[in-house]
Structure formats: C-alpha cells, structure tokens
Amino acid sequence: MIPFLLPDIPVVVWWPDIAPAVPAQDPLGKLAIRRIMDATNGVDPLSAIKSRLPGYTAGDTDLAWSRITYWRALLTSAVDQPPHEPIESALVSGLKTEPALDILAGWLASRIDGPVRRAVGKLQVELVRKSETIVLSRPQEGTTATLSRTARPDARLPLARRVTGECLAEDLRRLDPDEIYFAALEGIKKVQYV
Template sequence: MTTLWDTTGSAVVKELAAQRRTGGAVLSGVALTLVVVADEGRVAEAEEAATAAAEQHPCRLLIVVRRQIEAPAPRLDAEVLIGGRLGPGEAVVMRMYGRLALHAESVVLPLLAADAPVVTWWHGTPPERLSTDALAVIADRRITDSSMAEDQLAALGARAEDYAPGDTDLAWTRTTPWRSTLTSTVDSVAGRRGDAVVVRGGQVEGDPGNATARLLAGWLTARCGCEVTVVEGDRRPGPSGVSSVVLRLDQDEEVHVTADRRGGAVIAQPYRPEATVALPDPQLGDLVGEELRRLDPDEPFAEALEAATGASDLAARSPEREHVWFDPAQADPDGAPDGADEDAREAVR
C-alpha cells in the first residue's frame, strides 16, 4: 500500500501504473470498475462490503470519500493498494476536500479500467437526483439504498421519479430470499395440483414504512396481477422489514410463509405438513455482489418500483443521463438544484 498525501489525480494514476507493473498476473481478468461513494463514518463498512463483492467479481475498486466540502482549499489524499486489505485486485481510496469533492469525476475518470463497465454504489442516503452527481452519469449501472434514508417511502418515490434503466436499489436486493421462497412455494402448489395456480390477492406483514417490504409487495402485485398490500403484523419484522407473507389462491387455498428468528422460514400450505426452509438475511457484501452479477437493466425492479410508487413506464425511459451541475452551497431550501441555466449543464455519455 502506498499513501499519497495532498496529492494530485495525475500522481495517483502514475502510482497505480507503477504498482501495476509489479503486480503481474494479480491484475488480469478485471471485469468492471466499482466506484463506491461513502461518508467518512461509513467508510469501514463500505470497504468491507466492497472487498467481499470484489472477491466474487474481479474489479478495480475506487472508493470516494467527500470530506469537508466547505474547506477553503481543495485537497486529495489517496491510498493505492494492490492485493492488500481491499481484496486481490487494484483499489484506490480517495479522500477529497474542498471544491474538489464536487468534481470527484475529474480524479475518477482517468482511473477507470479500460473497456470495462462502470458501476457506482452510494453507501449512504442517495442523491435525490442522480444526474446531479457525475459519478452516476458515467456509470453503466447505479446502486442506491433507500433503506438508509430517513423516510424510506419518500426515497422510493424519489427513485421512481428519477429512474433510468440501469438503476437498482439494495432495498430491492434484500427481497431476493423472499422472492425465491415464494416462487418455489407457489410452484409446489401447482405441482401438487397438476395445473396452474392463480393468486387472487395477499398481504405482506411487516413494517409499512420499510422500502424492502413495499418493493416485495410491489413485485407480487406486478407478477400476480392483483393487489398485494403491506400491513403491520403482530410479529416484529426481521431485518428485511418483513415478518410474513400470505397469498390467497384460487380454490379457496392460502399459502403462508413466516420468518423465524433462526434465519429460516416456516411454509404452511394446504394438504401438506409445515416445512422449514432457509431464509437468510444477506450481508451487505453479498447484496452488492448480487447486483454486480448483472449489468443489464433490472426490469423486475422497475415493475416492482412502479407498483410500489404508482409510477408508470419506467422501463421505457432513456438509459442515458445528462449531468446537471449542482452546488450544495447554492441549493434551494428543498435541496433541489437552483435552476442553473442551460450553459451549466454538461452532457456526459
């Protein structure tokens, strides 16, 4: 590891190239560049999760920490690592001070792996409009986490309003174990019957203000063609915000999937004894690693987000974003850009 204090972007590029020359085969097979945006207080957990994801998907890891934007002078401190604490590949941790923090892309762009997709992940409250962050505009895929917002439902609404194909959210990724369990359970009922199963309705029991619970209900609504609501249940919801799911089927049957406290779920369905299956709560690194498995637009997420927020035609939007310059010091009280004129916009493709 090499630490560069009060350095420049050019010096970071040169140091990475110098270490690459001595890294040899360690650097082969880079599949993508993962850009992580985190506050100083969350850097440690972001590094841990990104390292776990990088072990699953070889990538160049760039961690951007915007510190003290109000500092009078711009400054860049950087750590350059190859095969160190951040995994077997290349990694650069950049702490930016002053106005440089508002132009992080000027340092990040020269560090992107050549001819490889770019994924940007915000570990913290996501921007209301991703186009105000150039690190979103240059990315092929963008990962936010609405569950980290103070008002998770408002954050989901902002994600729907600002959505472009290529966006996804870790609140959605947390629904994966539930979606897998529910799909296999309904398939089991269809196998017993020997014909198709029609879902007439249902409910997700848990925290009505939780983004994951809302997206799970949205996915069920979109897939089953009937309304599935979120209600507050009698049991305390687990980390995903969901305690159980009830689906009402045709032929007056019901399926219940109830989470327990041991990382599993109890499945109750007609004409069969109760069964227990694994329903793990994925770690943050596993969630990020799952999102790195696919770089195409996540259409099921778009459908779930539409159903959860009432938005429409999200998948039909353009995947390209236009960078809108945003200075936090000149934001209006609502936190939105202050109506800069068109000359302040930069088209980034």
C-alpha cells in the same frame, strides 16, 4: 494482447445511504452503467424506495431489491406447484421501516391480478388462491422461515437476512438493466397500505 481502454471498464456507483433524486444525472452517476442505492439506510426508507421510480434510469437498482431475492425465489417455487391457480390476493407484512417489503409488495402487484396489501406486523407474505393459502414467514431476527400451505405440512427453510456485502455482490454480477426491478417499482403504486 490489446489493453483495456478507459471506456471499456464498467463503472458502478454505490450510494450507501442518501442517494440523489435522479442518480443518472449525478456527476458520478453519469459515468456509471450501474447505480446502486440503499433505501434502508435513508432518513425515511419508505419515501426513499417510492422516490426511486420518478428518477429511474435503466441501470439503477436498490439493495432493498437484492435483500428479497431469496424471498422471491421461495415464493415463486411455492406458486409453481399444483394447484397452478392464479393468485387472487397478497398480503406483505413486517416492519414499517423495511423498504425491501415495500418493493416485494410492488413486485407481487406487478405480477398478480388482484389486490396486494402492505401491513405492519409479523414478517410474512401471504398469497391466496381459490383452493389454498401460501404463507412464508420468518421471525424478524431469525434465520429460518416457515412455508405453510393449506392441507400440507409446514416446511422449514433457511432464510437469513442478507448482509450488505452479499447484496452488493449480487448487483455487481448483473450490470445490465433490471426490467423486473423497474416493474416492481411501478407496482408499488398499486399496493394498498393498511
């Protein structure tokens, strides 16, 4: 049996609140293959998530991205059903101080050919197609979401807010660069704040 050498052990750094502007240039960040931040706990969550792009290096991620994994999965599943029309527009709404919603809007903006708006209000995502509207909503403190589609019965789905430990576990399972996260960060520039 060959022992592990220090360079063989993956190093992950987690900044639970305020992260450096360029995490990969931080003394600890230079050692890590994965750098995890959490814009939610920063002084200004929206500015924090928007600042991730200029300082991005492959291997960076934010727990705001992991918090919306189930939202992305449910929306993708809904869009993957007939009528298979392109999404013409999207509206993401919820708390102003929730960076997970900003990166969700950025993800949608990176994927659809149409306007994506981010508003303050009820926690929901609305996707508009030519012949239908898909709405995924959940009370702010709820654990069950409602998926509504034009001319179809509503579906109730489990969708609790993910705790930090779950998000960290997800990010630790994936130590390679996340290109979709990077595209979502770039997509934030296209989001219209209303």
